[in-house]
């Protein structure tokens with residue numbers, strides 16, 4: 001571990017900046033301190049945006065001249081909780097290198113990228129190659145709903161307005177040495193429905209046929225919301241604004257078709273319903289959990305008094321989360337029977353993200369990545385959601401490039417999170433070229 005960037009990564013990983021864990025708020029502040037010191041040393045002016053006990057947003061600028069291009073770089077310094085700890089082969093907050101892989105919570109998502117970025121900046125300054133202005137945006141609430149991101153970047157508007165292109169380094173490669181750039185993400189809203197028919201569970205012999213069953217109500221509601229055979233959502237107007245994909249885009253994304261049999265094996269399932277494009281370009285409604293009644297050992301002949309449903313909806317360009325929230329809410333209310341009490345809560349959520357994949361910066365970045373990794377750079381859309389991309393685009397209307405140097409099998413959010421050593425170093429080389437383009 002004599003390498004400077006590995007040493008830095010090791011120190012950074014040792015900070016347990018889990019943003020969802022209030023008891024580790026000091027660790028969040030420690031991570032901010034750590035970054036502030038490093039970034040200041042590189043000649044940046046650092047601003048911290050914070051309210052109450054939120055995880056601060058770091059915005060730092062290094063302006064050589066207002067006449068030069070300004071490159072914006074986003075990443076996040078908070079990490080997911082480490083549990084289940086006993087599934088880790090080495091302690092989660094202690095960097096470990098074995099078999100060409102670097103292990104530790106946050107190495108892939110997203111601290112590795114931050115160290116790569118800062119190392120690349122350091123080297124470019126030392127080599128006198130850095131000819132652009134740089135603005136860094138490091139978030140601390142990405143794994144915790146990002147509740148204040150929009151507020152904070154709004155406050156940092158003066159600095160962020162000057163940015164010509166934003167890079168979001170929180171994504172991964174198609175495969176080892178095969179880079180990719182994402183130009184689309186889905187938006188997301190989540191919801192919870194609690195149904196109550198009475199005060200307590202009832203005897204199914206005495207009350208069967210006489211009362212409604214909340215679990216049944218949820219089952220019938222779900223059947224009205226979605227066709228389980230096709231996954232088609234049946235809420236009226238749900239698809240009315242969905243952006244159709246052009247043939248050009250279909251061709252581009254078709255390069256990602258992989259063999260269904262391998263994918264089935266990877267996912268551990270027997271059958272796919274939709275084709276591979278359906279999770280990228282179509283919205284989806286999924287039940288995330290249902291709780292009701294008795295599921296313990298043996299029989300217990302009750303009619304449950306309540307049932308809870310949790311669901312999430314992924315949105316695609318040009319759906320608007322507020323509109324989808326409203327029609328879903330109305331649909332559920334209209335389709336619940338009279339005579340039950342219920343509480344329905346749907347989050348405000350985040351809108352989908354889509355950017356022109358033929359812009360000059362995207363093309364240039366693809367060239368740089370291909371040059372470093374000696375492979376074609378793929379353009380892709382992800383079924384996942386990163387709120388920061390949509391917010392930065394909406395507020396600043398500049399090209400946004402989502403990419404990164406992690407690999408698909410690196411256990412993000414799971415035990416034994418890791419990155420590939422070789423990709424880590426090549427990522428730094430790519431970043432040097434990106435910031436000096």
Ligand SMILES: [Zn+2]
Nearest residue numbers: 109110142170
């Ligand atoms: Zn992340």
